[in-house]
Amino acid sequence: MTIVIVDYGMGNLFSIYNALDYVGGNPKIVRDPDGLDDADGIVVPGVGAFGSCMSQLSRFESSLLHSFREGVPMLGICVGMQVLFEESEESPGAKGLGWIGGKVVHLPDGVMIPQMGWNDLSIKRPVEMLDGISDGDMFYFVHSYYGQPKDRSVIAATTEYGVEVTAAVSKDNLFATQFHPEKSGAKGLRILQNFVRSIRC
Amino acid sequence: MLARRIIPCLDCDLGVPGGRVVKGIEFKQIRYAGIPWELAGQYYQDGADEIVFLDITASHERRxxxxxxxxxxxxxxxxxxxVGGGISSVExxxxxxxxxADKITVNTSALKRPELISEISDRYGNQxxxxxxxxxxxxxxxxGRIIVQxxxxxxxxxxSFYGGRQFTGIDAIAWANKAVSLGAGEILLTSMDRDGTYxxxxxxxxxxVAKKVKxxxxASGGCASPDHMLEVFQKTEASAALAASIFHFGEWNVGNVKAYLKERGVNVRI
Incomplete structure (x- = not known):
């Protein structure tokens, strides 16, 4: 079993690598689209602006779409979740992957930007990726934008930060979180463990 | 709603192989506390929300x-x-x-050259x-000073800079505000009057400072009991409380401090 972490040049992948390794995920960092061919699971991390992430990620786009359609379990994290949407207020004109209909919007006025710290989840759908996670469990967020899916049924969990913020989405073999499971202590590791387990099954 | 964070701080003396955690009192005397990653691992298990490492030796070869x-x-x-201590360039x-590391902390080098803040935040983000x-x-x-009652x-x-050994004449509250405009995403605010005093x-x-910056x-310096944390969370808008000795020397652990705060209505991650 190989979990591939897509390295498209946006930030260091040390934390997610260590966390997947810790839960027995046998991670591999891949810098080339060909590296996705034999992946049993794919992690799309992301830091930085939506537009620059998309321009770096574009060379992986067709390989990622192929794997998604093949049913390979996928996990998007932070901006790696936002790029699943069609577009973002952060980078007008930049096109996202568009696998989830809707837009990424700025957090509201009146709260500290970015949201940085531990916030609690409200679970909307008890998907397998959230096994072992309960309402009120806290996760570590660092972001200024969040996704608003057109089809609200893809939302797996939300958090409250001035507005109801999409914290996790789930669609077919795809799961993505706005928070950082690799920085969220034991509960975050549990989500990564669920991901590893979904690949083994 | 964001939880108030509890952050253990490890002051690291890296002049010995592998480094060791020490604790100064009023920025002077030193007491040995343990091995950095062992203590960090312990605090993580106890429920620390974040861990700060400060290199108090801060020389180039020790980085x-x-x-x-x-x-x-x-x-x-x-x-x-x-991680902080002696970082003076983006490199x-x-x-x-x-x-x-997820964050770096800067102090002396930013006072000497404030653009360092923008240089690092442009590359890695304010957070x-x-x-x-x-x-x-x-x-x-x-x-021209910002007066506090x-x-x-x-x-x-x-x-102060150079680990409390020299003073700058710079107004701390004004500096906090300026640093935020340059791109600092968080302020680690230590009271020299309280540090090590309990x-x-x-x-x-x-x-x-919490009212002034967005x-x-x-909050840091002087914490010796969960009551001190309760006080700072009740009376100020501090997002986090940092402490060292209280955790190093076995008086309390992160877990029971958090339980204490939770019982008294503070939103902390359990």
Whole structure:
């Protein structure tokens, strides 16, 4: 079993690598689209602006779409979740992957930007990726934008930060979180463990 | 709603192989506390929301020791790690980020060259840059100072650098504000009057800075009991409380401090 972490040049992948390794995920960092061919699971991390992430990620786009359609379990994290949407207020004109209909919007006025710290989840759908996670469990967020899916049924969990913020989405073999499971202590590791387990099954 | 964070701080002496955690009292005397990654691992297990490593030796050749400490820690500690001490360029910051740090803290080098804050935040984002301030009360009346009312009378706060060994004449509250405009995403605010005294946080200082800046403020200096944390969370808008001795020397652990706070209505992660 190989979990591939897509390295498209946006930030260091040390934390997610260590966390997947810790839960027995046998991670591999891949810098080339060909590296996705034999992946049993794919992690799309992301830091930085939506537009620059998309321009770096574009060379992986067709390989990622192929794997998604093949049913390979996928996990998007932070901006790696936002790029699943069609577009973002952060980078007008930049096109996202568009696998989830809707837009990424700025957090509201009146709260500290970015949201940085531990916030609690409200679970909307008890998907397998959230096994072992309960309402009120806290996760570590660092972001200024969040996704608003057109089809609200893809939302797996939300958090409250001035507005109801999409914290996790789930669609077919795809799961993505706005928070950082690799920085969220034991509960975050549990989500990564669920991901590893979904690949083994 | 965001939880109030509890952050253990490891002051690291990297002049010995592998490094060791020490604790100073009023920025002077030193007491040995343990091995950095072992303590970090313990605090993580106890429920720390974040861990700060400060290299108190901060010389160039010892930065390699710090990166090895962070690499070792990040194999088994899965909360944000902040690292500071002697970082004075983007290149040095990059080494620390590449070792697994999520944030870097700057103090002396930013006072000497404020653009350092923008240089690092442009590259890694504001959330990755913590400005550390060591502030000391000054009861003298001076033109242009931001005055804060305290039980001991009105005072302003002076920034110190070089680990508290020298003073700058710079107003700490004004500096916090300027640093935020340059791109600092968080303020680690240490009261030199309280550090190591076990008298509790400097409430007027913390309150003044937390009201002034639009980024999270980490209160630091003087914490000796969960009551001190309760006080700083009830009386100020501090986002986090940092402490060292209380955790190092077994008086309390992060878990029972959090339970204490939770029982009294503070929103903390259990």
């Amino acid at each position: 390699e020791t710090m990166t090895s400490v962070i690499k070792e820690t990040s194999r088994s500690v899965f909360v944000p790690l902040a 040095q910051a990059r080494e620390v980020f590449n070792a697994g 990755a840059v913590v400005l550390a301030i060591d502030a000391k009360r000054r009861y003298t009346e001076e033109e 305290t039980e001991q009378g009105p005072c302003w706060f002076e920034c 008298d509790g946080f400097d409430i007027p200082l913390t309150d003044a 980024v999270p403020v980490i």
